[in-house]
Amino acid sequence: MATDLSNDLREQVRAQTDIVGLISEAMSLQPRMGGREYAGLCPFHEDHDPSLRVYPDRQTYKCWVCNEGGDVFSWIQKREAVGFREALEILARRASIEIPKHSGRSDGSSENKAALFEVLVWAEGIFHQEFVSGPSGSKARDYIRSRGFTAETVRRFRVGYHPNDWEWLQRQARGKFSNDQLEAVKLIGKRDGDRGYYDNFVDRVVFPIRNERAQVVGFGGRVLPGADDSHGKYWNSPESPVFFKSRLVYGLDFAREGLKQSGTAVVTEGYTDCIMCHQHGLNNVVGTLGTALTDQHVTTLKRFVKKVVLVYDGDNAGQRAAEKAVERFVAQDVDLRIMTLPENKDPDEYLSAYGADAWRELADAAPEAWEYKFQTLRKRYTLDTVSSRQQVLDEMLTVLSVAPKNAANIREGMYLSNLAQRLGASEQQVRDRYRDLRGRTVRRTAVMDEPPMADEELTRLLSGKLTRDDRMECELLQILFTAPELGPTIQEHVAPDTIRHPHLRKLLSVCYAQLDVSTTPSRDGLFAAIEDGGLKRLAVWLDAESQAKRLGQKLTDKDGLGGLPAAGSPAGAGHETTRGASTAQAGDAPRLDDGCPLLLRRSIENLQWRREEQSHQRIAVQLSADGDGTRRLDESAAELLRKAAEFHQRRANKKAPV
Structure with a gap:
């Protein structure tokens, strides 16, 4: 990150971003504990029990299962797949904090995500303005009115229009954004043979698509009646650095409160149906972008609600889509229901005919997806013969067998028992048949965003598998995060190369760099200086461990230890504690003053003693290599021998710190 982005700016952005509010936008x-912490389903692994904790007082989050953690910057970096600088820019704009102009961009390319969001916000405004008052937008306005959309709905959802002109948007952007920037967010495309660019969404009603933080990331275009629909009636933005079609749930930014209040998400197949539901006061409705429901959609929704109701038209196509959705259900730990609209109506037609109350009743009565599938097969095959029951059994078991990650799901056993009872078979026979089908089925695995494999050494630390040296080094950093005002003392007595673990050494170096430029060391300042995602996770873990150990209290205890196990000793084992003003000083290291807390004194002296032991080991190796002991010692060897004798004398006179 460029040095011209001051730490003051980072701390200001961090201070003005409520981490609970930020994370609540996504889950x-x-x-x-009375609001001292918040819990939710971790988005970074397959979580069934809320394992993510958010700590508002410390402005951090941590998952106690997968060890993912960090602060507001880490959250944006992980969720948006951006670097630290772009995360800072996103959060600064969110908090209405102006970034100094001299700080510039992290690079000059349009791939900077903060810059891409600016292009999309501008395009949303241009499209909406053209729809509302542009001379070419009259036919789009007539179409939207014919569909029953009100002026308030048009304003709220920022409905827009692109005129029937293949270079209209490019002309509007001149002097504001380059064609490279427009192409980066898929507003325009390149003509064949390098013959310039063409606009996308030509002669279409345009619907902005927003992510869970209400940022415009793309657009959906609906062709007007009578216009060329050879490219499809609906056309969404191609994927871009900020738009991922299979992950987005349309309308989530509008539905968040409705989801929270109802505990249920109702999902339509498109954005126009979703918008009409909101116009009728159904504020817990979201939509897919013309795609089938994916595991990612369900994973996103279950972070907000426990029940998901999928809405399908009552025609044959709708019923086929509903059956396919059931297979997604068994792979997800969520209460999924299937709602089919009667009389082959679509949501718009049903709401116009029967109203919002009838819709709510239909949603409340929607059967579970498993039950829906069973009843569909029962109608198709009947249960009058052994053959038909065998057919129903095999199809139901196939649904289970293709579901990834289902073996550990407690529902699996319930399903098998239910099938045995309803089809008149023994449960053991059903289980045997299921085992056979599962072995022969090619499993379809869900496309999930698995976090990248972390460095093995970092993973080992975060999982608590610490060596004696690790515990010693972690204790020092835990003290630093607990009492940053002690940083100058630590910096004076412990050089970064004293720390053996590479990640802990790098983290200490980052903290020292921050201490060098800070007049008043603070915990927030240290966290703001850490840009690397792995180091941020490590810092959060160390901070959480220090809280669990109550290091803040122990630093002020009379003996400075408060019963804390020695950093270098096994947990729960007896230990000796160094007393006195200076013990086991390494070489000519500065002496610790009497104002140093005893807990910190012990931690520093442990590291100093370890370093001196390491130095002595090198001396022993060197003496051994100098000869077989028959030659006279030269001056250099004599000096090495003298140092070795001094070391052994100190060891005999005083025990090393534990």
Whole structure:
């Protein structure tokens, strides 16, 4: 990151970003311990029990299962797949904090995501303005009115229009954005043979598509009646650095409160149906972008609600889509329901004919997906013969067998027992048949965003598998995060190369760099200086461990230890504690003053003693290599021998710190 982005700016952005509010934009959080912490389903692994904790007082989050953690910057970096600088820019704009102009961009390319969001916001405004008052937008306005959309709905959802002109948007952007920037967010495309560019969304009603933080990331275009629909009636932005079609749930930014209040998400197949539901006061409705429901959609929704109701038209196509959705259900730990609209109506027609109350009743009565599938097969095959029951059994078991990650799901056993009872077969026979089908089925695995494999040494630390040296080094950093005002003392007595673990050494170096430029060391300042995602996770873990150990209290205890196990000793084992003003000083290291807390004194002296032991080992090796002991010692060897004798004398007179 460029040095011209000051740490003051980072701390200002961090201070003005409420981490609970930020994370709540992506998932549902429940207060615990009187609001001292919040819990939610971790988005970084397959979580069934809320394992993510958000700590508002410390402005951090941590998953106690996968060890993912960090602060507001880490959250944006992980969720948006951006670097630290772009995360800072996103959060600064969110907090209405102006970034100094001299700081520039992280690079000059349009791939900077903060810059891409600016292009999309501008395009949303241009499209909406053309729809509302542009001379070419009259036919689009007539079409939207014919569909029953009100002026308030048009304003709220920022409905737009692109005129029937293949270079209209490019002309509008001149002097504001380059064609490279427009192409980066897929507003335009390149003509064949390098013959310039063409606009996308030509002669279409345009619907902005937003992510969970209400940022415009793309657009959906609906062709007007009578216009050329050879490219499809609906056309969404191609994927871009900020738009991922299979992950997005349309309308989530509008539905968040409705989801929270109802505990249920109702999912339509498109954005126009979703918008009409909101116009009728159904504020817990979201939509897919013309795609089938994916595991990623369900994973996103279950962070907000416990029940998901999928809405399908009552025609044959709708019923086929509903059956396919059931297979997704068994791979997800969520209460999924299937709602089919009667009389082959689509949502718009049903709401116009029967109203919002009838819709709510239909949603409340929607059967579970498993039950829907069973009843569909029962109608198709009947259960009058052994053959038909065998057919129903095999199809139901196939649904289970293709579901990834289902073997550990407790529902699996319930399903098998239910099938045995309803089809008149023994449960053991059903289980045997299921085992056979599962072995022969080519499993379809869900496309999930697995976090990248972390460095093995970092993973080992975060999982708590610490060596004696690790515990010693972690204790020093835990003290630093607990009491940053002690940083200058630590910096004076412990050089970064004293730390053996590479990640802990790098983290200490980052903290020292921050201490060098800070007049008042603070925990927030240290966190703001850490840009690397892995180091941020490590810092959060160390901070959480220091809280669990109550290091803040122990640093002020009379003996400075408060019963804390020695950093270098096995947990729960007896230990000796160094007393006195200076013990086991390494070589000519500065002496610790009497104002140093005893807990910190012990931690520093342990590291100093370890370093001196290491130095002595090198001396022993060197003496051994100098000869077989028959020659006279030269002056250099004599000096090495003298140092070795001094070391052994100190060891005999005083025990090394534990």
